[in-house]
Amino acid sequence: MTLRGADRALVRDALASGDPFPGTTGFAGAVDDRLVRDVLGRVPLFVEHGADDPTADDAWAFEPAALDDPDLVPAGAVVGPDDPAPTIRWSLPDPDPEPDRDAALDRLREAIETAARAANSGAGDVAVAFSGGVDSALVAELLDAPLYVVGFPDSHDVEAARAAAAAMDRDLTVVELEPADLERAVPEVARAIGRTNAMDVQIALPLYLVGERVAADGFDALALGQGADELFGGYEKVVRLDHRVDADTVRGAVREGIRSLPDQLPRDALTVESTGLRPVTPLLHDAVVDAALRLPDELLADEETRKRGFRLVAGEHLPDEVAVREKKAVQYGSLVARELDRLARQADYKRRMDDHVTKYVESLLGDG
Numbered sequence: 001m002t003l004r005g006a007d008r009a010l011v012r013d014a015l016a017s018g019d020p021f022p023g024t025t026g027f028a029g030a031v032d033d034r035l036v037r038d039v040l041g042r043v044p045l046f047v048e049h050g051a052d053d054p055t056a057d058d059a060w061a062f063e064p065a066a067l068d069d070p071d072l073v074p075a076g077a078v079v080g081p082d083d084p085a086p087t088i089r090w091s092l093p094d095p096d097p098e099p100d101r102d103a104a105l106d107r108l109r110e111a112i113e114t115a116a117r118a119a120n121s122g123a124g125d126v127a128v129a130f131s132g133g134v135d136s137a138l139v140a141e142l143l144d145a146p147l148y149v150v151g152f153p154d155s156h157d158v159e160a161a162r163a164a165a166a167a168m169d170r171d172l173t174v175v176e177l178e179p180a181d182l183e184r185a186v187p188e189v190a191r192a193i194g195r196t197n198a199m200d201v202q203i204a205l206p207l208y209l210v211g212e213r214v215a216a217d218g219f220d221a222l223a224l225g226q227g228a229d230e231l232f233g234g235y236e237k238v239v240r241l242d243h244r245v246d247a248d249t250v251r252g253a254v255r256e257g258i259r260s261l262p263d264q265l266p267r268d269a270l271t272v273e274s275t276g277l278r279p280v281t282p283l284l285h286d287a288v289v290d291a292a293l294r295l296p297d298e299l300l301a302d303e304e305t306r307k308r309g310f311r312l313v314a315g316e317h318l319p320d321e322v323a324v325r326e327k328k329a330v331q332y333g334s335l336v337a338r339e340l341d342r343l344a345r346q347a348d349y350k351r352r353m354d355d356h357v358t359k360y361v362e363s364l365l366g367d368g
Helices: 008-017 101-122 134-143 156-167 179-193 198-216 228-232 236-240 250-259 261-274 286-293 308-314 336-346 356-367
Strands: 028-031 034-037 046-048 070-072 077-079 126-129 147-151 172-176 221-223 278-280
Touching: 008 028, 008 034, 101 134, 101 286, 101 308, 126 134, 126 198, 134 221, 134 228, 134 308, 147 156, 147 198, 156 172, 172 198, 179 198, 179 261, 179 336, 179 356, 198 221, 198 261, 198 336, 198 356, 228 250, 228 286, 228 308, 236 250, 250 261, 250 286, 261 278, 336 356
Parallel strands: 126 147, 126 221, 147 172, 221 278
Antiparallel strands: 028 034, 034 077, 046 070
């Protein structure tokens, strides 16, 4: 396959028009004599560093391990055979917010319905990575797919998923972890994503371990509630406007979050693909991204409610207690970060060391 995520004719039209949202959940690969990657980088694409012709068959790949010295192609970029430097063709638009609150919600509602139709038309045999939060719960309802949660037995995510599944009257498969699962999976995850830093590995591990179980149970794809926190203002930092953001407004901080997606999404896609599954991300459909960018400030986040507009629409599909539930980041909610830190310290990588968990990850790679 030389193009993933979209029909070649659609991408050609997007190249001609410059439309950043042609109606996909991302695309990357070869179109005619060029390499392309969508505006949010939802599909990973790598080229060999320093290649004279990065479009040559042996100079690019969808996964970093296939190349000797891979460079990630920037989101929105086009790479041609005669100029190895990527050219940005698609940029994230900055539309004025919709002045009418109800019209903005209608647009979001229609966008989510569009995303659901697209996901259901090509999802295949799919399961949902379910944390009990509103994002994965809405995806579960849109796809009517089986629910899987991963975590250590006393983790927040396992408890929250059980409560949400009960409220939704849905069955739930719990993938309970033990430390040996992390030791085994760390090298596989690090190689798959081409990263060894602690944060990326901690985030990828739960996805990998739930994906393993989903694949073993015979599914073809894993659906994720990915992107909702960035698109709709789900993080505390967008309200606090603290040192973690440069912006001085909630809208600006939300946009910073959206701009962070091209760095995050390859990690998650590569993790899921390494288990033999196809990632399905309805909330990252072009229509949903476009609608999110147009939400007025009152439908983003404040000290009382984060992701207000998204929760209002999700609440039309979900029990109230699920639509309003807050969640923890997956590495903390699953207790993977805690247990990986414990394993590092048991291996004599103490917290007084600089970035001790990353050093532990690298040591496991060395052993492999």
